Amino acid sequence: MIRATYIVETPCPIAEVAAMMAGEQSAGTFVRVEGESDALRARFGAKVIATEEIGRSESPSLRSAWAERRGLTGPRGIYRVVIGYPEENVGVNLPVLASVVAGNLFDLGEVTGLKLTDIQLTPEYRDRYDLPRVGIAGTRASASVRGRPLFGTIIKPNIGLSPQEIADLVARLCEAGADFVKDDEIAGTHPHAPVDARIRAVMDPVRRHRDRTGKLVMVAFNITDDTDAMRRHADLLAAEEGTCAMVSLNWAGLSAVQSLRRHTPLAIHGHRNGFGGMGRHPLLGLGVRAYQALYRLAGIDHMHVHGMGGKFSDLDEDVTEAARHCLAPMGAGEDRVMPVFSSGQWAGTLPHTLAQVGSDDLMFLSGGGIMAHPSGPAAGLASLRQAHEAATLDVPLPEFARTRRELAEALAKFGAKG
Missing domain, CATH: 3.30.70.150 (RuBisCO large subunit, N-terminal domain)
Structure with missing residues (x-):
């Protein structure tokens, strides 16, 4: 039933x-x-x-x-x-x-x-639908991350850069130690930066970084389009040794996402932009559990849940519920998906996030917290790793930052929230 x-x-x-x-x-x-x-x-x-x-x-x-x-x-x-x-x-x-x-x-x-x-749903009925092809374990293996969240960022400016400018930025982020980089949801196949040109340009430095260091940074290219076009973009991305395709779930739709899942082994990074129009009113639309259940049946691997204390309207308990639902199995098989935190996130919001979710199995994306760090993106990423270490040791951030310059700079820049 x-x-x-x-x-x-x-x-x-x-x-x-x-x-x-x-x-x-x-x-x-x-x-x-x-x-x-x-x-x-x-x-x-x-x-x-x-x-x-x-x-x-x-x-x-x-x-x-x-x-x-x-x-x-x-x-x-x-x-x-x-x-x-x-x-x-x-x-x-x-x-x-x-x-x-x-x-x-x-x-x-x-x-x-x-x-x-x-x-x-009953577990048996759930497993008759599509399952993630990559999921949490596959995402960790692909990005070579164990024992902590995946840390990453969003390409900014989100629109207006040429394919080569985007590739140069991604190269810098690879060198800075990012695990994950993604397109913004409004980045499509623009005349000034078509998605196929972006894929070819960006994957070149990503592969070179892998060949030199052994780490293949996961880049989520926004391939949102009609179903046939998404399949073509996914095929090119796989041929270029990419690992992740991002889709704006609400505007592609359940059937298109399901068709893409069946077509490609790539991780599908589900972006829920527009969900506020479905879920923000307490007496209209879909709650986050119902919404996520439907798209999990389409076989996505990652799901955006917004962020704690971020720039959007979500209460922390709303974000927590969404993340925990991602991490709870719906079927008998392995069908958990990786929750993706974003929107105003930085080192100061990480300990509370980890405490609320109760798991390291998450992706923590920090735009300004990385790109606007006073000492640059590498220091921004270092501040996130330091914040995670502090949370693991149950040490308040201000105390931990006394001997960690990057974390101290982040607290001074963005406001101590330890």
């Missing part, structure tokens, strides 16, 4: 609304139709597993013409609703699964707020 959890605001009796939701998304509609036998409903009908009132609202969070026509404008209840859908209703079909657990539910007149917060 596929269990979906919702938060629902409604002025109507919740038992009726939940039953209507289950019917709408399975074997029923607003009125019983010819052929809708009891046997059919028993086999294919969704079941309401639980309803629980968790709050009240004095006014509707969202307008409903249906409710307004009936004068239902006063106080309403907020409920947690769990519905079970038969796996047989979906088979193995990711877009249909998304349609079943979400679909038209957001548009129902009886609800003035609805958010899909979680999707839980």
Whole structure:
């Protein structure tokens, strides 16, 4: 059974609304139709597993013409609703699964707020979908990193540089000790820097660095495009000995990401830009667990979760929940994905991040914290490694920084948050 959890605001009796939701998304509609036998409903009908009132609202969070026509404008209840859908209703079909657990539910007149917060699958059913091809262990092996997070950065300026200028910057970051470098989400196949030209230009110094040092820095090229183009970009990237393709998940879509997964052995770096439009409102859209579950079924290897104390709107508990969900298995096989922290991260935010997540299995991307470090990118990366050492030893950052110049400079520049 596929269990979906919702938060629902409604002025109507919740038992009726939940039953209507289950019917709408399975074997029923607003009125019983010819052929809708009891046997059919028993086999294919969704079941309401639980309803629980968790709050009240004095006014509707969202307008409903249906409710307004009936004068239902006063106080309403907020409920947690769990519905079970038969796996047989979906088979193995990711877009249909998304349609079943979400679909038209957001548009129902009886609800003035609805958010899909979680999707839980049996391990056996989960493993019928795509798994990561690289995952956490493969990412660590590829980047030659053990016993600590992967530290990296984002190419800045994020747009406007020529392929050769980007290659020169990546060469500097390789020399500085970066484990991972990625394109920004708005970097596409620009006329001034087409993605194929970027791949060829950048992979040359990356390979030379590998040949000289034995370390192959993982570079995530943003290949977001139509499905056929993404396949071509992935093929070129693999031919150039690259290891990672970045995709803007929401704008490529579930099916395109799934198709790319089946086409390439490269690590797929999932960027969730645009998720705020789906998840930021407490009574509309998708919660992070439901969102991540769907894209994990598409077989991605890395998932952006934003950052602690960063520049975006996320609460630390939201980021923690997202990261822990990435690191929790959904299936019987190894299907965990590496959480990626970014947005205003630096050495001072790392200890709190590690404490909240409870694991080193993460990617910690620091733009300004590396690129704007007073002594340069190498010192910025050193400050992150020093902050990790301090956290491992449970030593406050200001104390640890007394004998670590790079960390001390980072604290002075960005503000001590040890």
